[in-house]
Amino acid sequence: MYRYDEFDERFVRERVGQFRDQVARRLDGSLTEDEFKPLRLKNGVYLQLHAYMLRIAIPYGTLSSRQLRQLALIGERYDRGYGHFTTRQNLQFNWPKLRDIPAILDLLADVEMHGIQTSGNCIRNVTADHFAGVAQDEIEDPRPTAELIRQWSSLHPEFSYLPRKFKIAVTGAEHDRAVIKAHDIGLRLRRHPDTGAVGYEISVGGGLGRTPMIGKVVRDHLPKGDLLAYLEAIMRVYNLEGRRDNKYKARVKILVHEIGAEEFTRRVEEEFARLDGPSVNADPAEVERIAAYFAPPAYETLPETSRTLDAMKAANPAFARWAEVNTAPHKAPGYTALTISLKPLGQAPGDATSDQMRLVADIADEFSHSEIRVTHAQNLVLPYVRQRDLFAIWQRLGEAGLASANVGLITDIIACPGLDYCALATARSIPIAQAIQQRFADAAREAEIGALNIKISGCINACGHHHVGHIGILGLEKRGIESYQITLGGDATENAAIGEILGPGLPAEEVPDAIERIVGVYLAQRVEGESFIDTVRRIGLAPFKSAFQEAAHAVA
């Protein structure tokens, strides 16, 4: 993975020094609270419901074991012994004290980490496919691109006071695991159909929140070397033209929607044509320098499948189920990409204790070239696991409560922190996730239901990605009572779709029943081997709506 050179190191250290200086100027009154707020936000420091929150960037979700251990240490020393992995592949600490934050930033800088641009109206931490570099369906590793963008977007002189936040995601695979169509900019590495040259397909104007939109393609194929100039052109058009009169209409998706994708593209292309590319773009040697850090590890030559694994699976059905559900196909024969579920029954989705983080770091050292990934689904991945080591890993994870066999299944729920932590939330999310998990706790039944993504947001800002959940749940507040709106048919992949509302909002305690009814329609209607989302697409919303309305009626 990427390692800082002397320049990166100095840059991050200087940013810590700058933040100390900013805090001092806030305390002596030179900066007003209003002026200080965006400065602290741009360093990941939020004021939450009960305390400050620190959001730490995990660029494109890639972590070393050393970094994960440092996060464990920070969690123990400055928080309550745990951290929360987010849908932007970041880590949040919910209970740090403001006075400790510069010290935490120092500890982060010691392991080449920071909180730069994890919040505020700027280009946020860049996300990428969590199986980058190992996925079988990959055309090219997206991480060198993501790292280049991380550097380019850091403390950008022109784009640090945008109309609103700005999120970029990159994938290099056929199958989109980075939700690129729900980002302000989504980049997909693809081969040119005629020349075979690798370039970027660029989408702009996707996003969730109160006005969910699917991104529009503005460029089919941008030569790789032109990336930074093209991004500069997009950002300049947005910075100048994006709405600033209403924060709810300030995202680039609204601009693209209001002037139309064609006109937006025309303006971007006009600006791009005028830019002096060679004076803006990174030179190819720099791109190569970055890419070299992402060279694959030295894989052992192994048979395609491991006989040891097969034997262990045959002897132990619980292990077999876990090994089936939590692994993904790998580029290298005999290897697998293993997802560690942070969704055990009854826990807050995405939470990990310091002890659990250390255990995962140890396992990564022993079995996965010391590397870990964070997924937007709030799980962890060990990207370089030999199939024959799975059993040993499973045993050790099991002792720490980390061996849930539910990745991609109905209890692998994405949920934002909700009203339990967040100042913006209008309803609770975590308890809803836990109640649904309880309802579907039976492993055999869960396996029978198969792939199903439930995503829960505790407010309209949609941090829990509910719009693109196969089943989405949005918590609202109506006259002091929490009410949950359910959507169906959302999709976060290359078939990106926004879910449709099934009916009136439900009280919290009715949500598991409603999910049960939706699942019941699926089980009754599916044809052999058909997944939940495929059934929804085939039969449409109507059967689900009537089942849902019966339930809603029964409540009313």
Place this chain on the structure above:
Amino acid sequence: MPLLDRNGTKIDAWTRSEGPAIGNLSQALVPWEALAEALPQKTRDQRIGVIVPNTVRIAELKLVLRQLSLVAVAFPAYSDGRGFSLAKHIRNHGFTGTLRASGPLIADQFAYALSCGFDEIELPDTLAARQPVEQWLKARDLISHGYQRGYGDSRNILDQRRAARAADQVRAS
């Protein structure tokens, strides 16, 4: 209103005129709306500058850039970053005169403003009193180099790396 450039405070040699009448002012700063009427009055010894809102279209502004010695871009609030992009537009269209940011910017934006092509900042009195020039000069240097190419710093990180690579190659050959 206090004025500063990358070296510290400076005297404002420009005189604001409310409308298009520039009389015999040697350096007249006129509002954007009055510019079309003011320009024909300009004698050979006079210099004209304009104060533009950050919503001005570069397509219109570029038509008069050659006749201007100063462009002052209004910043209605520190949080409104349009002025940074407008400055880049103005420089990209070849303007070599003085570029001024005018409004309640904060010291933490000094380096950004300079990088985007501004020469000087004109601050409201209250803000300059709260954030004295020493703070601006200190804030300017807290981050020694950024990653971006094309923002006025020839020692940006990408170009320093490139130079180091070139030096390595020379040594190796």
